[in-house]
Amino acid sequence: MESPGKQRIVVVGGGPAGVFAAIEAKRAAPGAEVTLLSDEACEPYEKPPLSKGVLTGKALPEHAPIAGPNGMAAHNVVLACACVTAIDRVGHQVITATGQRFAYDALVLAPGSINRELPQWPAGMARVHYLRNEQEARALKSALVPGKRLLIVGGGLIGLEVAASAATLGLTTTVLEVAPRILARVCDTETGALIADTHRRHGVALDTGEMIEHVRAHDAGIEVATQSGKAFSADLVVVGAGVKPNVALAAAAGLATDDGIVVDAHCRTSDPAILACGDAVRFPGPAELIRLENWRHAQDHGMVAGRNAAGAADVYKSLPSFWSEQYDLYIQGVGWPAAAPRARVRRALDGGRALVFWLADGAIASAMGINAQRDLAVVRRLIERKVPVDAAALADASKPLQAMLK
Numbered sequence: 001m002e003s004p005g006k007q008r009i010v011v012v013g014g015g016p017a018g019v020f021a022a023i024e025a026k027r028a029a030p031g032a033e034v035t036l037l038s039d040e041a042c043e044p045y046e047k048p049p050l051s052k053g054v055l056t057g058k059a060l061p062e063h064a065p066i067a068g069p070n071g072m073a074a075h076n077v078v079l080a081c082a083c084v085t086a087i088d089r090v091g092h093q094v095i096t097a098t099g100q101r102f103a104y105d106a107l108v109l110a111p112g113s114i115n116r117e118l119p120q121w122p123a124g125m126a127r128v129h130y131l132r133n134e135q136e137a138r139a140l141k142s143a144l145v146p147g148k149r150l151l152i153v154g155g156g157l158i159g160l161e162v163a164a165s166a167a168t169l170g171l172t173t174t175v176l177e178v179a180p181r182i183l184a185r186v187c188d189t190e191t192g193a194l195i196a197d198t199h200r201r202h203g204v205a206l207d208t209g210e211m212i213e214h215v216r217a218h219d220a221g222i223e224v225a226t227q228s229g230k231a232f233s234a235d236l237v238v239v240g241a242g243v244k245p246n247v248a249l250a251a252a253a254g255l256a257t258d259d260g261i262v263v264d265a266h267c268r269t270s271d272p273a274i275l276a277c278g279d280a281v282r283f284p285g286p287a288e289l290i291r292l293e294n295w296r297h298a299q300d301h302g303m304v305a306g307r308n309a310a311g312a313a314d315v316y317k318s319l320p321s322f323w324s325e326q327y328d329l330y331i332q333g334v335g336w337p338a339a340a341p342r343a344r345v346r347r348a349l350d351g352g353r354a355l356v357f358w359l360a361d362g363a364i365a366s367a368m369g370i371n372a373q374r375d376l377a378v379v380r381r382l383i384e385r386k387v388p389v390d391a392a393a394l395a396d397a398s399k400p401l402q403a404m405l406k
């Protein structure tokens with residue numbers, strides 16, 4: 001395992017952050033020995049299809065390897081299936097569940113998120129599903145039988161993607177959301193209403209402002225009562241209650257954590273030999289430390305961590321963005337979340353499309369849209385370049401956004 005003289009870079013975690021960190025480390029230091037340790041016994045795969053095409057039967061998890069069709073080997077990265085259980089920071093080694101040790105000169109942690117488990121719905125309870133990895137996606141897929149009654153707890157992005165997949169398959173689908181509206185954390189009221197209407201048109205019942213009071217499981221199904229007095233019966237339940245950062249390994253090793261592994265703008269943790277990236281990490285945003293849970297951030301953050309593990313001193317400055325797919329809606333957001341309320345401008349688009357901007361200091365600070373991919377690609381550049389914009393022109397769909405770049 002050890003090769004004296006060669007720089008050894010070890011990456012823990014086979015999600016996009018870990019995969020891109022490993023690939024980028026090898027690219028930046030071709031002479032280094034780069035090893036990716038993943039606790040899943042397969043080539044690293046993309047998670048976004050798990051709530052979409054994998055559930056509707058259009059794709060299998062292995063159809064989307066993160067590293068491309070020839071996997072990590074094509075990038076000259078060693079992939080090993082190993083669950084890392086401890087870090088020996090003095091000896092510069094990671095220790096796995098089977099007692100194997102991997103020595104490192106630089107270590108990158110990319111352990112991602114773990115599902116937020118609700119006490120009423122313990123993982124492993126019969127008929128109850130959480131969705132984070134391919135095993136859980138396969139189990140859920142086989143339970144999504146047309147005609148069954150599905151109750152989804154949580155009207156966030158994952159819950160609604162599962163709802164769209166299940167409704168498409170012909171399940172009787174209900175979403176229970178505790179907040180007064182779906183996607184309250186993600187989008188403005190009008191855009192949320194547009195998405196909600198689309199779900200209702202596909203037969204999905206959305207019950208918002210509902211707090212679950214009582215759950216009873218029996219042989220034939222699950223009964224749920226809410227505090228407002230409503231009752232629901234289901235054959236299966238999917239819990240989409242968000243995620244939390246997977247910090248256990250870093251915290252046990254004495255690294256600084258605070259709702260995430262804390263890193264600086266170079267992805268360095270409180271130990272200079274250890275970097276961290278992706279969903280599990282809190283990093284310096286424009287105003288304060290921030291944690292993001294989306295694919296693009298994981299990829300870009302991983303790339304910076306990988307280069308810096310190989311000796312660079314790059315600063316992470318990607319603009320955050322996310323997407324979601326529900327039915328024929330391609331939902332996207334770009335820009336930093338607001339620390340304070342911002343002026344909002346809505347552009348009048350036709351054909352069920354939507355585009356809304358939030359402004360700060362005369363420029364666009366963030367935006368979100370539905371089926372407005374081309375516009376949002378331009379908006380990304382307007383935000384990155386801090387181009388001064390005129391609110392009236394933004395609202396007017398006859399004024400091309402492209403022209404504002406000049």
Ligand SMILES: Cc1cc2nc3c(=O)[nH]c(=O)nc-3n(C[C@H](O)[C@H](O)[C@H](O)COP(=O)(O)OP(=O)(O)OC[C@H]3O[C@@H](n4cnc5c(N)ncnc54)[C@H](O)[C@@H]3O)c2cc1C
Pocket residue numbers: 012013014015016017018037038039040047048049050051082083084085110111112113131132133158246249277278279280292293294295296298321322323324325
């Ligand atoms: C069902 C689903 C759908 C999604 N859809 C979208 C979408 O449409 N758009 C979007 O922007 N984002 C989406 N996301 C979010 C996106 O996939 C995540 O933000 C991204 O995967 C985070 O990447 P990561 O590498 O930081 O962590 P993860 O992808 O969580 O990967 C971490 C990996 O590390 C492994 N690991 C953890 N601890 C150890 C250890 N000690 N030893 C070895 N291995 C370990 C884990 O098993 C896991 O494979 C979705 C997520 C899910 C679950």
